[in-house]
Amino acid sequence: MPLMPDPARAFMPYPLAEVVHAASGPLSGLSFAVKDLFDVAGYPTSGGSPLVLALSGIKTRHAPVVQSLLAAGARFAGKTISDEFAFSLNGSNAHFGMPINGAARERLAGGSSSGSAAAVSGGLCDFALGSDTGGSVRGPASHCGLYGMRPSHGRISLEGCLPLAPSLDTCGWFAGGVDAFAAVASVLLGTDPAPITGPVRLLWPEDLWSLADPSARAALGNAVGQIRAALGEPEIVSTALDSFDRMYWSFRYIQGREAWIANGPLIEGWRMPLGPGVAERFEWARTISDADHSEAWVYRRRFSAHMDRLLGDRGVLVLPTMPDVAPLRITAESALEDYRNRAIRLLAPAGLAGLPQISLPLCRHRDAPLGISLIGPRGSDRSLVELAQHIHKTG
Amino acid sequence: MPLMPDPARAFMPYPLAEVVHAASGPLSGLSFAVKDLFDVAGYPTSGGSPLVLALSGIKTRHAPVVQSLLAAGARFAGKTISDEFAFSLNGSNAHFGMPINGAARERLAGGSSSGSAAAVSGGLCDFALGSDTGGSVRGPASHCGLYGMRPSHGRISLEGCLPLAPSLDTCGWFAGGVDAFAAVASVLLGTDPAPITGPVRLLWPEDLWSLADPSARAALGNAVGQIRAALGEPEIVSTALDSFDRMYWSFRYIQGREAWIANGPLIEGWRMPLGPGVAERFEWARTISDADHSEAWVYRRRFSAHMDRLLGDRGVLVLPTMPDVAPLRITAESALEDYRNRAIRLLAPAGLAGLPQISLPLCRHRDAPLGISLIGPRGSDRSLVELAQHIHKTG
Numbered sequence: 031m032p033l034m035p036d037p038a039r040a041f042m043p044y045p046l047a048e049v050v051h052a053a054s055g056p057l058s059g060l061s062f063a064v065k066d067l068f069d070v071a072g073y074p075t076s077g078g079s080p081l082v083l084a085l086s087g088i089k090t091r092h093a094p095v096v097q098s099l100l101a102a103g104a105r106f107a108g109k110t111i112s113d114e115f116a117f118s119l120n121g122s123n124a125h126f127g128m129p130i131n132g133a134a135r136e137r138l139a140g141g142s143s144s145g146s147a148a149a150v151s152g153g154l155c156d157f158a159l160g161s162d163t164g165g166s167v168r169g170p171a172s173h174c175g176l177y178g179m180r181p182s183h184g185r186i187s188l189e190g191c192l193p194l195a196p197s198l199d200t201c202g203w204f205a206g207g208v209d210a211f212a213a214v215a216s217v218l219l220g221t222d223p224a225p226i227t228g229p230v231r232l233l234w235p236e237d238l239w240s241l242a243d244p245s246a247r248a249a250l251g252n253a254v255g256q257i258r259a260a261l262g263e264p265e266i267v268s269t270a271l272d273s274f275d276r277m278y279w280s281f282r283y284i285q286g287r288e289a290w291i292a293n294g295p296l297i298e299g300w301r302m303p304l305g306p307g308v309a310e311r312f313e314w315a316r317t318i319s320d321a322d323h324s325e326a327w328v329y330r331r332r333f334s335a336h337m338d339r340l341l342g343d344r345g346v347l348v349l350p351t352m353p354d355v356a357p358l359r360i361t362a363e364s365a366l367e368d369y370r371n372r373a374i375r376l377l378a379p380a381g382l383a384g385l386p387q388i389s390l391p392l393c394r395h396r397d398a399p400l401g402i403s404l405i406g407p408r409g410s411d412r413s414l415v416e417l418a419q420h421i422h423k424t425g
Numbered sequence: 426m427p428l429m430p431d432p433a434r435a436f437m438p439y440p441l442a443e444v445v446h447a448a449s450g451p452l453s454g455l456s457f458a459v460k461d462l463f464d465v466a467g468y469p470t471s472g473g474s475p476l477v478l479a480l481s482g483i484k485t486r487h488a489p490v491v492q493s494l495l496a497a498g499a500r501f502a503g504k505t506i507s508d509e510f511a512f513s514l515n516g517s518n519a520h521f522g523m524p525i526n527g528a529a530r531e532r533l534a535g536g537s538s539s540g541s542a543a544a545v546s547g548g549l550c551d552f553a554l555g556s557d558t559g560g561s562v563r564g565p566a567s568h569c570g571l572y573g574m575r576p577s578h579g580r581i582s583l584e585g586c587l588p589l590a591p592s593l594d595t596c597g598w599f600a601g602g603v604d605a606f607a608a609v610a611s612v613l614l615g616t617d618p619a620p621i622t623g624p625v626r627l628l629w630p631e632d633l634w635s636l637a638d639p640s641a642r643a644a645l646g647n648a649v650g651q652i653r654a655a656l657g658e659p660e661i662v663s664t665a666l667d668s669f670d671r672m673y674w675s676f677r678y679i680q681g682r683e684a685w686i687a688n689g690p691l692i693e694g695w696r697m698p699l700g701p702g703v704a705e706r707f708e709w710a711r712t713i714s715d716a717d718h719s720e721a722w723v724y725r726r727r728f729s730a731h732m733d734r735l736l737g738d739r740g741v742l743v744l745p746t747m748p749d750v751a752p753l754r755i756t757a758e759s760a761l762e763d764y765r766n767r768a769i770r771l772l773a774p775a776g777l778a779g780l781p782q783i784s785l786p787l788c789r790h791r792d793a794p795l796g797i798s799l800i801g802p803r804g805s806d807r808s809l810v811e812l813a814q815h816i817h818k819t820g
Contacts, residue, residue, distance in 0.1 A: 034694045043695065045482035080475035080520040087440035088483060124698050125475040125520050299429045300438065303519050 038152030040129045040145040041108040047072025049092075055103025056213055063149040063158040065142075066109040067116055068093040068201075069190040077192040078112035078142070080125045081302050093190025095159065095201050095218065102217040107155040110145025114308045115293055116161055116194045118142050119169050119370045121356075124305025128359065133175035134398035137356035140170035143204070147174040150204045157205040157214050163194045164285055165352075165377035167202035171389040172401030173356035176204045177211040177418065181411045183384030186218050195288035198281075198381050206391075208422045215415040224343065224409030230417065231345045232257070234264035237274070241375050242350040249395035250350055253402045256392060257348055260424040261417065264348060271336045274375050276329055281378040283326035286315035306363045330382050337383040341407045346417065350376060351389040351401035379405065386411040390418050392425070433547030435524045435540040436503040442467025444487075450498030451608055458544040458553040460537075461504040462511055463488040463596075464585040472587040473507035473537070475520045476697050488585025490554065490596050490613065497612040502550040505540025509703045510688055511556055511589045513537050514564050514765045516751075519700025523754065528570035529793035532751035535565035538599070542569040545599045552600040552609050558589045559680055560747075560772035562597035566784040567796030568751035571599045572606040572813065576806045578779030581613050590683035593676075593776050601786075603817045610810040619738065619804030625812065626740045627652070629659035632669070636770050637745040644790035645745055648797045651787060652743055655819040656812065659743060666731045669770050671724055676773040678721035681710035701758045725777050732778040736802045741812065745771060746784040746796035774800065781806040785813055787820070 069089040076083035121144035122128040131139040132151030139148045143160025147170030160167040162180040171178020186201040205211035353372045380387040389401035406414045464484040471478035516539035517523040526534040527546030534543045538555025542565030555562040557575040566573025581596040600606035748767045775782040784796035801809045
């Protein structure tokens with residue numbers, strides 16, 4: 031029984047099982063970690079929950095996304111801690127611990143793909159799979175100084191992955207360097223169905239920028255300059271339809287209702303003790319009415335159409351990924367809940383509309399990383415990655 | 426994935442694996458559960474800890490005590506929830522839930538063999554294995570209206586069982602009926618090295634009786650009458666050497682120090698989040714000095730010799746198993762800690778001296794069960810079981 035965890039406290043302490051990868055391929059020489067929401071043959075899948083872990087048994091098949099990476103020659107490094115049921119942006123698990131943010135050790139890694147972000151930022155692997163329902167890749171990427179992507183909804187298969195809220199769930203990934211990041215994109219995304227051709231129309235969503243902490247906004251100035259140098263002057267636009275409150279509540283009702291449908295019977299049936307925050311969120315999710323959920327979907331459809339019009343086929347929004355740098359590890363649960371509620375307003379547009387968003391690690395503030403994001407048209411995922419490479423080269 | 430737990434919430438939700446038992450034998454027709462501290466091939470072993478569960482992998486060999494039961498024809502029914510690291514008398518696990526006391530549903534089952542006691546009292550199996558370091562079989566037996574035994578220390582092999590405090594750990598079991606209980610005793614204990622021959626000297630430890638709640642003491646009157654009718658009039662004796670405080674602290678220092686040696690490196694290395702009560706106890710255990718531990722052992726040796734003298738080869742102490750009926754499920758952690766500290770004073774004599782103790786379900790109080798115990802000389806375990814059968818018959 032191993033007595034010591036990895037230095038980033040990122041990995042689940044499963045006994046090692048052999049996972050075979052192709053001898054050569056586009057990802058040869060790169061190692062990767064897998065959020066413990068995806069099946070890897072020879073390992074259980076916990077979803078960050080002790081009871082799901084107990085129920086799991088040992089999986090006999092890899093999730094297809096894992097299989098793709100192995101077939102491309104990447105070496106499996108281990109399964110990483112997820113926030114409980116992936117229903118948290120914090121980066122802490124009441125049962126399995128709190129992974130360490132390798133770029134700001136006294137701050138949270140962010141979640142729910144906390145262990146994956148900790149593993150990459152701690153230098154324990156080259157890239158890592160996460161999932162992003164409400165920001166679980168974008169948030170930790172910003173907090174840990176990594177490239178991180180939420181792809182277009184449905185772009186990467188979630189077979190063999192535990193669901194949180196299926197109409198919002200996506201499979202994303204992290205890497206420290208843009209080239210490794212792009213190599214993974216090439217394997218997982220294939221060819222864009224709607225690549226950005228011709229010059230990018232850079233868009234500046236003034237209303238989203240107003241959601242960031244003023245000092246964080248100021249700190250992002252140099253990163254904005256770098257992006258403007260690469261992509262040109264932005265047009266000012268407005269993102270929120272009707273109001274931020276409607277966007278926020280539409281997201282929360284849809285996420286909450288689907289999360290309860292996917293996990294409520296298990297949670298209620300077993301009366302599972304849940305960690306702080308997660309327990310209250312599921313308790314709230316249980317109370318969402320079908321009427322609230324339906325109304326949220328009416329808004330969601332209007333909002334998606336609004337975003338499609340706004341972006342056209344060459345529009346790219348530039349925005350702060352998160353409202354601020356990662357909260358300190360000692361932050362009280364109530365303050366984390368406040369931060370989460372602010373973050374959701376920034377994270378909801380791509381989620382609700384199913385659009386691809388990439389977070390770029392171009393800034394530091396308060397001695398910690400802070401990400402800046404690009405949101406592109408549906409199906410332009412690889413174009414966004416190429417823009418990130420272009421920005422990196424001109425930086 | 427099973428969406429519903431068993432009605433007693435007793436079992437760990439592991440996927441079923443085949444466990445073969447002998448076609449016939451002395452335990453044919455009886456089913457049994459196993460506290461999730463003992464290895465069963467095809468299952469992991471959690472010790473009530475999510476991280477130990479993650480570390481466990483699937484065991485390939487049965488613990489010898491499990492193998493003995495299977496060889497005797499008993500049918501394996503499942504693995505049961507243990508309090509975290511078995512370091513609790515409560516009957517609640519912050520990660521896996523709170524098993525239901527089948528004899529008093531609004532009260533705790535008691536722990537740490539909580540799931541085993543819940544499974545038997547809920548009628549889900551005929552008997553169940555538990556472990557008893559500081560009362561983890563005797564307490565739940567009293568609370569759930571079951572026969573339960575802590576054997577002489579070392580009498581039943583603890584190979585393939587996670588340790589809590591090895592110089593105190595024992596393997597015990599529960600059953601609802603005395604005959605099933607005795608059948609298991611026959612298989613697990615073999616022949617007594619020091620059977621009680623000739624008439625029993627029933628001993629009445631006045632000082633231990635004073636530790637029970639006055640109303641519980643009164644409620645045990647009929648049970649005492651039943652035992653006197655079977656075994657004769659008791660002599661009044663005194664158990665505690667020097668003081669109850671010395672006995673209590675000697676027990677706690679030895680248990681705490683050994684618990685830390687066995688589990689501290691894992692807990693500290695992984696910074697495992699522990700449940701309420703368990704966290705504080707391990708934190709305290711970490712601070713026990715070698716000097717405190719050595720002094721406790723000096724007392725323990727004197728106390729053991731004192732108990733051997735007191736019992737001779739035919740002495741049997743009759744005492745309340747626990748200070749009162751099981752606490753209500755809604756009891757606050759601080760009140761549970763008070764109850765625990767009172768209970769340890771009653772439970773420590775057999776533990777410190779390594780003596781066998783059997784709890785008999787002969788009483789109800791406040792609409793809940795309350796056990797009465799017999800402690801016999803070292804190695805007289807089966808004689809105690811026979812006394813329980815004799816008391817049952819004459820009752």
